[in-house]
Amino acid sequence: MAEPSATETQSAGQVSPGPVSPGPVSPDQGSGVVGAVIATRGLTKRYRGGQLAVDGLDLTVPAGSVFGFLGPNGSGKTTTIRMLMGLIEPTSGTARVLGRPMPRAARTVLPRVGALIEGPALYGFLSGQDNLLRYDAADPTADPRTRRERVAAALDRVGLAAAAGKKAKAYSLGMKQRLGLAAALLQPRSLLVLDEPTNGLDPQGMREIRALVRELASDGTTVFLSSHLLDEIEQVCTHAAVMARGRLITQGAVADLAAGARGRLVVTTPDTGEAARVLKEQGAGDVVVAEDRVTAEPPDRDLADLNAALVAAGVRVRGFAVDRASLEDAFVALTGEGFDVAG
Numbered sequence: 001m002a003e004p005s006a007t008e009t010q011s012a013g014q015v016s017p018g019p020v021s022p023g024p025v026s027p028d029q030g031s032g033v034v035g036a037v038i039a040t041r042g043l044t045k046r047y048r049g050g051q052l053a054v055d056g057l058d059l060t061v062p063a064g065s066v067f068g069f070l071g072p073n074g075s076g077k078t079t080t081i082r083m084l085m086g087l088i089e090p091t092s093g094t095a096r097v098l099g100r101p102m103p104r105a106a107r108t109v110l111p112r113v114g115a116l117i118e119g120p121a122l123y124g125f126l127s128g129q130d131n132l133l134r135y136d137a138a139d140p141t142a143d144p145r146t147r148r149e150r151v152a153a154a155l156d157r158v159g160l161a162a163a164a165g166k167k168a169k170a171y172s173l174g175m176k177q178r179l180g181l182a183a184a185l186l187q188p189r190s191l192l193v194l195d196e197p198t199n200g201l202d203p204q205g206m207r208e209i210r211a212l213v214r215e216l217a218s219d220g221t222t223v224f225l226s227s228h229l230l231d232e233i234e235q236v237c238t239h240a241a242v243m244a245r246g247r248l249i250t251q252g253a254v255a256d257l258a259a260g261a262r263g264r265l266v267v268t269t270p271d272t273g274e275a276a277r278v279l280k281e282q283g284a285g286d287v288v289v290a291e292d293r294v295t296a297e298p299p300d301r302d303l304a305d306l307n308a309a310l311v312a313a314g315v316r317v318r319g320f321a322v323d324r325a326s327l328e329d330a331f332v333a334l335t336g337e338g339f340d341v342a343g
């Protein structure tokens, strides 16, 4: 299968339902992982130029999760999503979505999947409502007699009912993204796949989309969303997988991933210079002084001894705490490098 060009990928922004009636699809059927909505084994993509974009990916997305697919730009997220959606063929390995192999079962699977990939393809000169009517009309399985109700319900679901008659070109970026989500929600979906849904949005737009994702997930729809923003994943997702350079670094419940890493030690003191010296002497790593605080990676020993050493050296300790570990700490601990986000 030929690789779609950038423009083809854009026009595939909404994966329109295929002509085949979906029929019952059990999420765990044949995936080998009970309850997995997405399961990949050794999934690999090498582009024609030789670029190894995805390398032996074993991904398991539990049913009902809000699953964050996290990684810096270029780590292989979009390539993975394009393989999951049957837009490109893997070089090797397998991908099952809703229990069926992709891309082979695309016509059966895609009607159950709402997708928003690389931004929605919208007609600016049409109203939000008319855009959705067109999307719905392009779906051969959609009953024209109930089209208006479906469109109204989708607009309502994403909070655009009041702006339904406004031309899409007058929408803010956040509203455009919400309209894209409404298009993905015209039919009942078992899975929503959102590629960087908050990319390019201002903080208000980001909040809107995050709130909407949480709400969509609350009715049990599995949501798979990619992001290069660690805090976004922490705020929205129940589960996450972390990618770096095409490889899976870790995956699991967000709480477990962060718990696997130690947070930073924070010492508040007027004697920062002396505190930094003692912390280094005691084996703390990456000691940083900022105003009246010294932060460091805690050494692998009882922190009570560390505090005692500070006090014994005459450091007046106002505060001594270990910050809650974040996913970023987990990423740094796992890869030995910072979560470098370009753009």
Ligand SMILES: Nc1ncnc2c1ncn2[C@@H]1O[C@H](COP(=O)(O)OP(=O)(O)OP(=O)(O)O)[C@@H](O)[C@H]1O
Pocket (backbone or CB within 6 Å): 003, 047, 048, 049, 051, 052, 053, 071, 072, 073, 074, 075, 076, 077, 078, 079, 080, 228
């Ligand atoms: N069509 C293509 N042909 C050749 N190389 C590609 C192609 N698409 C992506 N790549 C390369 O594959 C690697 C992974 O890219 P991919 O777009 O999947 O990453 P990503 O994590 O989604 O990043 P971004 O958020 O920037 O899209 C990158 O090095 C990229 O340059």
